[in-house]
Amino acid sequence: RKEVEQDPGPFNVPEGATVAFNCTYSNSASQSFFWYRQDCRKEPKLLMSVYSSGNEDGRFTAQLNRASQYISLLIRDSKLSDSATYLCASGNTPLVFGKGTRLSVIA
Amino acid sequence: DTAVSQTPKYLVTQMGNDKSIKCEQNLGHDTMYWYKQDSKKFLKIMFSYNNKELIINETVPNRFSPKSPDKAHLNLHINSLELGDSAVYFCASSHARDRANYGYTFGSGTRLTVV
Numbered sequence: 001r002k003e004v005e006q007d008p009g010p011f012n013v014p015e016g017a018t019v020a021f022n023c024t025y026s027n028s029a030s031q032s033f034f035w036y037r038q039d040c041r042k043e044p045k046l047l048m049s050v051y052s053s054g055n056e057d058g059r060f061t062a063q064l065n066r067a068s069q070y071i072s073l074l075i076r077d078s079k080l081s082d083s084a085t086y087l088c089a090s091g092n093t094p095l096v097f098g099k100g101t102r103l104s105v106i107a
Numbered sequence: 108d109t110a111v112s113q114t115p116k117y118l119v120t121q122m123g124n125d126k127s128i129k130c131e132q133n134l135g136h137d138t139m140y141w142y143k144q145d146s147k148k149f150l151k152i153m154f155s156y157n158n159k160e161l162i163i164n165e166t167v168p169n170r171f172s173p174k175s176p177d178k179a180h181l182n183l184h185i186n187s188l189e190l191g192d193s194a195v196y197f198c199a200s201s202h203a204r205d206r207a208n209y210g211y212t213f214g215s216g217t218r219l220t221v222v
Contacts, residue, residue, distance in 0.1 A: 042216075044197070097151075
């Protein structure tokens with residue numbers, strides 16, 4: 001079983017839509033959880049940290065469910081500029097990354 | 108100012124050659140990493156150094172040798188390059204104290220093509 005698993009997508013959604021990604025992790029001892037965004041031919045960039053209490057940053061909301069070992073990312077009011085690959089990461093040291101979920105927001 | 112910088116950005120070389128990639132961070136972080144992202148976009152840890160000490164060495168061929176002259180620099184030397192080494196190599200850094208909140212900062216990557 002892979003340590004961090006994500007639906008690869010692609011998710012093709014119209015502008016303004018709400019889209020949600022889930023990610024499961026196998027290491028129950030993981031202490032840190034993140035969502036990263038990676039644009040084509042660029043490095044991953046931190047989008048947000050994920051806490052048990054949830055984390056919201058504008059249109060983005062991340063949740064952690066330790067009992068079921070999954071993290072989620074919700075994007076509201078999708079913009080064209082949200083098109084990218086979203087990587088979830090969990091672990092302690094090192095972080096283990098999922099393969100990413102590709103999102104395309106269409107006009 | 109670039110926080111994590113890698114050189115070169117692109118590297119095209121023949122099989123059997125030896126090459127190095129350099130990484131420097133100016134964030135004052137104490138831990139640095141090398142990740143490999145293959146053609147399937149899977150980002151996999153290779154090595155990690157904390158204050159110049161090797162702390163993680165995943166199952167990587169011993170043709171790959173990391174070196175950390177100080178905690179701001181982590182270089183990667185690859186001997187006898189093979190076609191399967193073609194990938195994007197990302198350097199990253201973090202601070203142990205802030206890791207849970209701020210994650211890792213990545214360099215822009217080195218795209219290695221072995222021909």
